[in-house]
Amino acid sequence: MTPAGNPGSGRDWPEALCTPVRHLPDHSHLRIALSGGMDSVLLLHVATWLYAHSGQISAVHINHQLQPNADQTERFCRSICRQLGVPLDSHRVTVSGRESSDIGASGGGIEEAARNARYQVFEEILAPGELLLMAHHGDDQAETVLFRLLRGTGMAGLGGMPVTRPLGAGRLYRPLLDFSRAELHGWAVQHGIEWMEDPSNIDERFDRNFLRTSIFPLLKSRWPSLISRMGHTAHSCREGDELAAKLAEIHFKQCAGPSGELCLSALGALSLAEQKNLLRWWARYFRYQPPAIADWPQVLEDFLSSPADREPELRGTGFVIRRFRGCLYLVPEFTKLPAGKPVLVPDQALSWGGWRLTLAASGKPKTPAPEIRVSTRAGGERIRPAPGGPSKLLKNWLQEKNVPPWERARLPLLLEVVDGHEEVVGAGDLWVSGKYCGEAPASGWRIVVERECN
Structure with missing residues (x-):
């Protein structure tokens, strides 16, 4: 003391x-x-x-x-x-x-x-x-x-x-x-x-x-006035950083897609300094620490100009920036998916790999709760997106929907078990069979699919 x-x-x-x-x-x-x-x-x-x-x-x-x-x-x-x-x-x-x-x-x-x-x-x-x-x-x-x-x-x-x-x-x-x-x-x-x-x-x-x-x-x-001088320097740098953030926000509005992705054609029209500034701001916007990169020119060149069959990426703490179909996506690091195929219990929300899945009764159902399992793709699954329409390979349908590869691998599939066989009745929040969605689902049961980040 x-x-x-x-x-x-x-x-x-x-x-x-x-x-x-x-x-x-x-x-x-x-x-x-x-x-x-x-x-x-x-x-x-x-x-x-x-x-x-x-x-x-x-x-x-x-x-x-x-x-x-x-x-x-x-x-x-x-x-x-x-x-x-x-x-x-x-x-x-x-x-x-x-x-x-x-x-x-x-x-x-x-x-x-x-x-x-x-x-x-x-x-x-x-x-x-x-x-x-x-x-x-x-x-x-x-x-x-x-x-x-x-x-x-x-x-x-x-x-x-x-x-x-x-x-x-x-x-x-x-x-x-x-x-x-x-x-x-x-x-x-x-x-x-x-x-x-x-x-x-x-x-x-x-x-x-x-x-x-x-x-x-x-x-x-x-330098006796060192502390006040460095305080002024810090203040000036904060002002400069605020201005850089405002500029990045303007560029983000010019480059951003509907889901917050960055369009590479618009990004490529910016100068190197503007591109770096935007990517740093973009990471902070999603509450991540911008990565410390020694060779920004090479990183940006890979994103903008590498062949379409390549998959360049930039890893930061807790996230990865990935390229897909002419856009950059900031993707959170994924948690490990649950093992096995858990079954939905009526009126009990299931947390599953960043999703919240619920099987709820619609009114007074006349049939017992169906057995709905949750799993990822194993390959070869088919769905029937439109009632009475043709079935499609799930893989091809996801590609048509422009679902990025990293999301396809983690998309929760809802599998109804009928006579020992599994039938796909839902694919994340992209599609749920009419049996289990809408105001009056045909089965009397509704499947609710939500992203937990929402």
């Missing part, structure tokens, strides 16, 4: 510090992310002074169980919240890879795992209308920008941490980004704030600590 004299009443908090905390986005409840460190404890004091009368303020502490004083820090956070009359929501998390020594220049390892665990809790607990305040300051922003620069980031990364963004069902807000660590430390000492030091903050095996303790002091001695 770091003592700093006698705690102040809060009545003399500087207006410069109060102003950004006073002017927050609309919210129904205010949460303070409380680590126990100097900056978060200071933010808690100021926010409590400004908002305690509303009764709509609380703190949240994440115990990563990584440091020797982790439990002591949690107790300290409980104590300071009791003193201030602020409810505390404390969560213990188990950080994946906590025994690993992979904490160096890769930028991953335990630092990133701890951050992911922390933000996962925040996402889970924030309710609609709630605002989470985080105490990141100008030094944190500068460290983030330099760290990302060293990792080879683009303009979005050099924009650093945004002041606000959606988080779970609520929002995250950082009111202290315009202040340096030195300014906040001065106010904390002046007002007698106590806080806990994280012993890992001096461990230079961690990349950010190395930058904080060894690199930034040297840079600041040469």
Whole structure:
């Protein structure tokens, strides 16, 4: 614990510090992310002074169980919240890879795992209308920008941490980004704030600590206004990224098909920089992290010009970009399909490979529930799309419907068992036999097929 004299009443908090905390986005409840460190404890004091009368303020502490004083820090956070009359929501998390020594220049390892665990809790607990305040300051922003620069980031990364963004069902807000660590430390000492030091903050095996303790002091001695300069750079990069996103949105409207796919002929009319910008934006639009690609020209050349019998693709985290009939499709990574051929139980929805399948009675059926099995294509299946019309090979019918190959392989087939034989009565949401669809299905039973992403 770091003592700093006698705690102040809060009545003399500087207006410069109060102003950004006073002017927050609309919210129904205010949460303070409380680590126990100097900056978060200071933010808690100021926010409590400004908002305690509303009764709509609380703190949240994440115990990563990584440091020797982790439990002591949690107790300290409980104590300071009791003193201030602020409810505390404390969560213990188990950080994946906590025994690993992979904490160096890769930028991953335990630092990133701890951050992911922390933000996962925040996402889970924030309710609609709630605002989470985080105490990141100008030094944190500068460290983030330099760290990302060293990792080879683009303009979005050099924009650093945004002041606000959606988080779970609520929002995250950082009111202290315009202040340096030195300014906040001065106010904390002046007002007698106590806080806990994280012993890992001096461990230079961690990349950010190395930058904080060894690199930034040297840079600041040469350029005293470094933190504010890097803050301006981050702000300019964020503006540039916003403009690039607006341009990509315009190009998306020019290139997009009815299902969000990109038409290659329209994409090919753009410059290389515009194509790259659009593909990155497209991934973010579907809430994926854009892939880090060293050779964008070759990737785009493969998509635009490789022979029709080739199947070029670009893999990202959680998705694949694939080409099909003159268009690019962003396809989520598929979950493993269930084994066997499950049978639909009346009025019980079955989750199956991203689909929700239900067998429901239509009125008062006169016959028992049919045996409807769910499976994928095995080859040779036939369907009769139009009542009384000719039957067709399912394979050929799916090709006529322009169903991409990766969807054909995972399409749920609904198989009615009659006298021991299986007859196809449905193919995903593309077709269901008249026996089991419509206002008055002939069988008295209706099959409802939905994509779970809907």
